[in-house]
Each structure stands twice: as structure tokens, then as C-alpha cells.
Amino acid sequence: MEETEMARRVIEEIICDGCRTKGKDRKGVTTLTVGSDSYDLCQEHADRFAAYFSNLFGETTTDAVAA
Template sequence: MARRVVETVTCDACSKKGLEVTGTVTLTIMDDSYDLCDEHGARFRDQLRAALAPSLDVALSA
């Protein structure tokens, strides 16, 4: 009989709250890797984008 192993990936951020939400996004920063759900993936993307983008003041003064 053939067997198949199914691995479930859960969101690391949701797991800290005791929730089991499917991880759909992987965030990798150097050697660290995090599995995130869509909501947390979007939240971290927006925070990183804001932190790394040039500030509005610098853009207006150019």
C-alpha cells in the first residue's frame, strides 16, 4: 500500500497566539526564515516597505 506524507505549515505569528492558521508566505531575512499567513505577510511587507522607502520629506526636497 502506498503512503503519502502531508506536511502542514502554520503561520509563526499566529502560532504565538495559540492559533493554527495555514502559512502561505515565507519571509526570509538573511539566515532567518518565517512562515506567515496572508494577513501577517502583508503586514510585515507594508512595515518593511515603509521602513526602507525614502521619506516623503527627502523626496519633496529633491
């Protein structure tokens, strides 16, 4: 009897670090890096950090270039 190998694919899912601490598994869509620390974030947490940094620093370089 001839053996056939089955095709397999490993899929890695990135989970939001902020949600994981609350016991939730939400898909991470972006990575925030501050110095040597990196955090995978869902869209909600990414938006929260973007708003926080916008309030903290004001207009970003990207916004200034787009204006």
C-alpha cells in the same frame, strides 16, 4: 490469504509562526527570510510585514521597475 498494501500519503502543513505564538494554527503561505532566520507567514502577517517594510524603506525595487 494475500496481503495488500494500502496507499498512504504524508501531507506536511506549514503553520504561520506569528499565529502559532498566539495559539492559532493558520496556514503559512509565504516565507520571510532575514539573514539566517526564516519565518513562515499567513497572508495577513505577510501583508503586515510588506506594509512595514514599505513604510520603512519607501518604494521597493519591484515597484520602481513596474512604474
